[in-house]
Amino acid sequence: MILTLSWLKNHLNTKAGINEIIEKLTNIGLEVESLKEGTNNLSEFKIAKILKTEKHPNADKLKLCDVNTGGSSVVKVVCGADNARDGLVTVYAPPGAIIPKSQIKLKIAKIRGVESQGMLCSESELNLSEESAGIIELKNMSNKIGKSFFKSSSEKVIDLSITPNRPDCLGVRGIARDLSAAGLGKLLDIKKNKIIQKKNHNIKISITKEKNQGCLAFGSCLIKGIKNKESPKWLKDKIHSLGLKPISAVVDITNYVMFDLNRPLHAYDADKIDKEIIVRNSRKGESFTALDEKKYTLQKDMCVIADKSGVLGLGGIIGGTRSGTEIETKNILLESAYFLPASIRKTSKQLGLETDAKYRFERGIDPNSMIDGLQTATDLILKICGGEASKFYISGKKEYKNKSIELEIGKFKKTIGFSITESEIKKILNSLGFFTKSRKKNLQVLIPTWRPDINQEIDLIEELIRIKGFDKINLVEPEKVRVKETLNFQQKLFHLGQRSVSSKGYYEAVTWSFTDQKIDDLTNDSNSPIFIINPISNELNVLRRSIFSNLLYYLKKNHDRGFQDIALFEIGPVFYGKKPGEQQTIIGAVKSGQVNKKSWSEKTRNVDIFDMKTDVIKTLIELGINQDHLIVSDKSKNCYHPGRSGSVNFKTSNGVLLAQFGEIHPSIISNLDYKEKNIYGFEIFLDNIPKPNKKMRVLKENFKFSDYQISERDFAFVIDKHYQVGRLDKIIKDLDRNIRSVNIFDVFEGGNLPPNKKSIAINVSLQADDKTLSDNDLNQISEKIIKEIEDKTGGNIRS
């Protein structure tokens, strides 16, 4: 909403300066977006005199003018206007000026080989009128050569951001009323001039009674015998200050009333109406050409203003060209109607139409303002264009009652924290146009019809504190008490998991929850993408079903930047359906390239699956799971290399899936066109991590230790190459309670071994609680171990 101080003063008697007003506007919830010079950079346009013209050497229609732009300065300007002549006083635009109509910034340019230092302007180019034949001719201005053409005193324009609940402040009067209530002056009464209205108007107007009728009332006035013309300067100035282009007195007046009183109006050329006005629902497929010169084809049930020949316009949104007023228009029908916000909103959304009228009706126009609007506009039209006005006529519902709300006096203190007297409540509400009646502990408040946002007691509380000032609210320091734990189990896992993975060298990424379907299909087993109906782009068109979809994309981006040996992770949602809650929280990580590259002390090697396994197992242990409960198997899924991947399940290999890890499937790598192809990843399924039923300190076994001697034994076996050695740990431990730990410390294939065999070396440490194990004890256990391993693996001890 645009506002100037002078316009505001039409409604508000105030001594406040512009800065005070701006501050107050912000403090009462009418946020000031900006304060700008009204005529943007127009001060550069100077009154100038053509001293001498001569023919352009290279073009018949162009002239070369010596232009005096003030003082003794003379510039050469190329001009094509017929009326450019010696001695003419006109408007000069220097290089750098922005031409209002084209918004083009002028440069010093050669026109047909001759340099032109600026331009002489037509009225059309300055958006003053449609007059484009010839440059402006200024009379009696010879003494003002060099002065700005546009008044330098042109007003500053306040741009307000009005929240959707305050349609009343989409008119200057509403803003003035709020300022007056906030103590910044007195709201002036609207002067009502007596209009002579002798006749009833003879155009039949009917609102069809039908379901979903969007128009409740249609007020009108027929004005005959007008002489439409250019608007007077004061009106043009107002229209300019709104950033609009003056068109004609009739159109400018309807716009003026809309911005002045927040009362949209529409003027029809009465002679173009076929017999009568019918307000009805549209039929599917009907069409009309609107004032924006576009043709609209309508859906069923849009509220249209029609005549016998068809649709004239969309009620409350935009008029049509067929019945539009022109400068020659003699007789006009002025419309001041009330349309339902929901109907306006639906129609404009369907057609993608935004207009000032639509914006207002959608938010709620005062239904009782129909007559006021007609009154003001008719008065202005008669004054400027002459003519004879009919009586006002309203079809449909004429009067709208005020809502009534009970306000409990104590409610203010209960909500806001400090008290306010009844008389102050009354004063504020009355100044905002509310009527109040005292009733014991309550006030009965009648709500003006221009405030559709006030529906219950709390809305009145807001009005009171808004006008009184939010700075009056006393601050209550918060109490430092905690009744409930800040984080629940899942949140603690999230927090710990995030930092646990990061501490292993991974950089945390935060990527979109949506991704490119093409990548998402690659990283998922099932092929049912979750589409977004209106994605921001085709590359972000589905919700991610895998945490790898984006991570792999961004990993590649980093490779392309020259960082191959890196590790990234993200913690966040992946989705398995489009219903709320069909998502799980996952830690996903990727790692690529080599470790120890160019190291003076370590051997360079590729990142491998055991890096992943180590990081996964360590993280799960840090998340509080007993290592013995982490069961690793070679179960995998499509996004991993089938031979270099695995799963971690809880307690058994069929227990809940805690994590998966492995080399990213080579087909994905080649599909994404990676140059560095050594890429590994893991996923930890945080939601699957079981919550222990007791605190760890309770679950922990009592502290026991043995002081007897620890013995160690090493064994080497040749076993089947495909035997999964990890299983031996539990097999051996289960053999004897004195076996404390098992460590596989060597694996070897090839050499002298048969091709389907491998050699393994195992270290076992043994200790009893009650004695030092004798050689005999140790030998017995060793024999048990050898026998068991040979049985289970079909292998042999190496001698």
Added chain:
Amino acid sequence: MSDLNNILSSFENKFSLVKNKDELQNLKSEFFGKNGSISLQFKKMGSLNPEEKKNIAKKLNEIKNQLTSKIEKKFKDFENLEISQKLKDEKVDITLPIRSTQHGKIHPVSQVIDEISSIFSEVGFSVAEGPDVESEHNNFSALNTPEDHPARDMHDTFYLDKDKKTLLRTHTSPVQIRTMLNGKPPFKIIVPGRTYRCDSDQTHAPMFHQLEGLHIDKNITMGHLKGCLNYFIKEFFEVKKIKMRFRPSHFPFTEPSAEVDIGYKIEDGKIVIGEGDKWLEILGCGMVHPNVLKNTKVDPKKFQGFAFGMGIDRLAMLKYGINDLRAFFETDYRWLNHFGFDPLDVPTNYRGLSR
């Protein structure tokens, strides 16, 4: 007696010439060995009368002790010398680079969420969460934003179905609805989380992070709201005083509603929060609308309270001097390295929010 003196002076002479452990060993044998000069003197004593024996023995023992301790000390010296010589040869080049270590980083958004959680934890808020995919009802209708409300235009919503019944939440406020429907008052929660709007330019990302706050109890007023936010902003920006301004505004789910500005100034090209005469809008808040309470089966006659919402990414940008919102989500290794936090740098109230 003169024998003894001769021995003594002969020892001193030779002792002063000893150069290493071996020579010292030889010297020791020369005097204390089987036929060493001191040993011989002891042997000679047998032929002396008791009186003389007593005198000589005393003298001889003194000399013996004196010389052995001298030898022992010299021996230690040689040993120390030897060790230090050996260690000197073992010297490594300590300036060689360290082994490659793996440093991870925590994203600034995560760090700031932890900071925020820590601050609100102090005053009794707990963390609640909700799904990213929401129903139209929870995201809008239940929050007093009916379908034909123009406020819906302010949220450019991603939809998951043609009927616009499921969507990506446009704010964290639906978690208010979920929390209140699933529990009994009082409620005191914060909700950090991902939010989505189909809007993308230099200052808008299609996904961003919001922090919701909700405190519902019997007598919670706007004064509590003001106090709570004043506390939070001070703690978050780690300043003693903060200039804060409440401006009336409009959100369908709060009434009265306010936007909160904080004072700032620019000093040496950097933003200083809390002082100065410029205003920066950082959050929206208000008293929870009675309609929202009714929609969640909370009796607005008995319970009332406040809610607020703010952009986490923006808070992170302000606090840590990050200029570009888009960079948060671009996973540029260099950016993550520069703006990321050490995983051990966990914000806590006792150890401090930030280093």
